[in-house]
Amino acid sequence: MGKEHSKDQFVLVQKDEKLADKALKTKQLTYFQDAMLRFSKNKYNVIATVILSIMILMSIFVPIFTPVRLYAQTNSALKTLPPRIPLIEKLGILDGTREYKNQPIDHSTIDPETGLGYPTARFQIDYIFMDTITNREVIGTEKSVDYIGGTNELYVDFEKTSYGFAVANIEEDKTNPDNIVLTYSGYLFFSGTTIEVDINEMQTPGVLKVYFSATPYGAEVDSYDDLTLLATIENVGLSVIDPFENIAANSAGYLVFKHELTESSLEGNSYISFNSIAIKNGDNVITDLTGYYLSRLPIFTIDTDIENGRYARSNAVMTVADFRYDSYGALFRDRNDTIGESDYLQILADNPGMEESIIPDPINPNAWTFGEGYPLISVKNVITNIVPGTSISNTNYFVVKDGAFALDFETIPYFLFGTDVFGKDLFTLIWLGLRTSLLLGFLSALVNIVLGVIWGATSAYYGGQVDILMERFLDIWGSFPQITMIGIITVLIGPGFLALFIFVVYDGWIGAAKVTRYQFYRYKGREYVLAARILGASDRRIIFKHILPNALGTIVTRVVLSIPSVIFLEVNLSYLGFGIGNGQKLILGPIELTGTSIGVILNDGQQQIFSGNLWLIIYPTIIVSILMITFNMFGNALRDALNPQLRGTS
């Protein structure tokens, strides 16, 4: 019952139609264009990326364009200059002035009208902003000249029975103001001399014994029996002692004050508090020891087994001033100098037009003034000496030098972020430090990706026993306490860039390995991988040609997002001293970098907090924070960009 169908019963429907794919109505995008589209979607992230690239460029170029002497050489003249920024200085901030706090004042400068004083040591008076001075009183216990008044307490230590000091004539050697040397000598007691002791408080079961020692000060005394007991004081207030009841007139020697207990001190807290000790002859005060000088009386003991204690100052008052100071003005002020003739002529030769600008002084023929803008302001005097016995003469010019010229600058420089304790430009140092951080960050990211991909890919691709073993290895490797790893690396190779690098990498790649492993598990079961395998592709080809490109986006993002934490770590480690130290060179093949790091800058800066040099902390902090934040935002943008699944979502 077959029904015959002849060919002509059929008609080709599309015989004359032209078949073609419909043209795509939307524009086709490459992977990269697509990524860029998503990347630029979030404006904040784009801004962050721009800032980040500027920072990277700055870290490369700022040190190149800054003269080496400004950041690589110690220059104590320029140390701790505050920030000064062009244009902004006109607003009255960051103009090279700075606040000083707690500077002990010079009491001779106290203004009778306002009652305010200011310090003179280390400061140029002309550059203190007088209207900003405020004075405060600080109570302290320091045995320092800056502290005034107060009492001095003589304690007897735990399980000791007495302690004492010698009252001797104090002479000061003030040639070195930072280290005043005191020398002691005895007194001569004329007839009529009295000793006045003003005791503030006695918290003791014992008494105060006053002895006279006829030996010169400093000579060995074997026993208190060799001394003459002048008086025993048992009550507070003023006690007047007449020494001549026990010694002859015109005796020379010194006094010994001994705080004596009846039995060993049980708690070590018995004390006698002195207001003053004075030696007078009628109205003539021979010596009046209070405050500082009282505190500097030398300790006197004979047998330290039973005599010991401490002699402490308390309630002394120091007046300190807070004020604003023009550091640049003071440093770059015009200053007097003496130069030889050859130097003088050299300066004239170097500055054409300088000689012509001379305005002679109408009174002194040996003095003249130069026009504006030359290294020398004026010549005050010229003296020619003839070296005795020869016909050689040398001429000295007493000149006023321009402040900037004196310090080897053309004009007064702008240190944008100020200078550090070594007189180095902080602005350049910070970018140099960022170089270290960024270099470490990028290098470690690279190594982490390579190691992580190889490890993670092998582990996931082969799976099974291999995977378990490799995972367990990571467990152990990753559980090393950070500080131990620091220890091992430092002990074996010592601090430096290499140590930092190893420390960042040793467990940094584990993160990349884990991500890779996860991504590989995701893709290795897909049909296209199976197809490749059936076609006879080798393991290596499947891993690197087929699976990895799919997984790479996630891995790269992950690693980029880990760079901020690398920088974080670098700052911390360098701060702790395990990284690049000050001035250490970082040599990478042909590239030689002067090594510093934000961590090192912060460590140096921390010691400067109480000198008020706060910019040494604040600027590195700001820069590092901006870097971290922009890096994180850039990482987030990258994550969005490299994730094609986010296409079309908003």
Next chain:
Amino acid sequence: MKKYVLQRVIWIFIILFVILTITFVLLKLAPEYPPTKNEDKDIWLEKQTSDGYYTSEYYDRNDPAQVLIVNEIRNTNPNINKTVFIVEPVRDSVVLKVFYRVPIATQYTRWLGNVINDWNWGTSTKIRVNYPAFKIIAQRMPLTFSLNIATLIFYLPFGFAFGIIAALKKDTYVDNLMQLGIMLFLSVPALIFILLLIIIFSYEMNGFLPSRFPLIDIQTKSEIAQGYIIPVVAQGLPAIAGLTRLLRAELSEVLTSEFVLLAKTKGLSHTQAVLRHAIRNSLVPMVPIIIASFAGLLGGSFIMEKVYGIPGVGRVTLQALAQNQYDYNVIMASTAFYGIIGLTAVLIVDLSYGLIDPQIRMGAKK
């Protein structure tokens, strides 16, 4: 479940053992740094010898032939002052001693024996000469722990409060402001916070808070309590930011679930729904994270201890790592300390996941 716990505990011990072994071997590859003073050096090396890490040879100083041998060793032995040490006679003795370090493998087995049998971690060479190394670490533990517990107590309430607020006010300006703060606090190293806090509270406020940790033996309790403020706050700020971010994410996710919708359809306000229903559910995954964060704080606290001069475990460890002043026994002891802390935290986290998440419990039962 028992099997799972047991497995985890054994695994932790294996890791700890391997870490200590690797550390020991690597440290012993480097030269030894015994105490500098001759008498201390003598005591230390004798102790090392009795612990079995060294062998000693005694020579008579008055015998010229024997002195010659010692000088021979001094001048020709390539490892002199690295693994071979000569100790001059101490006080009135006439004994010249030469100490040789035994091979690493032997040292290692003896060290294992000492630690396991007697809990003997050797004595310190630099930190506190000839004082048991583990005791040095142990004495500092209370301070380190108390600081970190204080940080925990400080940051938990704030973290929870901010997290809940951020989730409730999600996508408002409050939330955006908080996001900004979180990013800032997570981006900036804690070291910088301490420095800034010192500047603000100590320098600018004229010593309102101390600029470094007070001396424990001398100063009063209130002064020491003041010393806690800056490190606790500095360590707490990033922790608060981290907790806020986590809780916000967790709560936001829970808020999209159906039981919250049900609660709302029953007439609860948004806030009520969050506080009564959502929080409890979002807390579950937080528990392990908080435990882990404690271990994280402890492990990272050495930076804080260094910056603020806190005499805790971290600072001692850093002192033991001073360049060419290495104190290996203290390093070993602190490795054990930090290792135990870190791994215990991992263990607790794993177990708490197991308790909380039924899936993991099921997986372990097969």
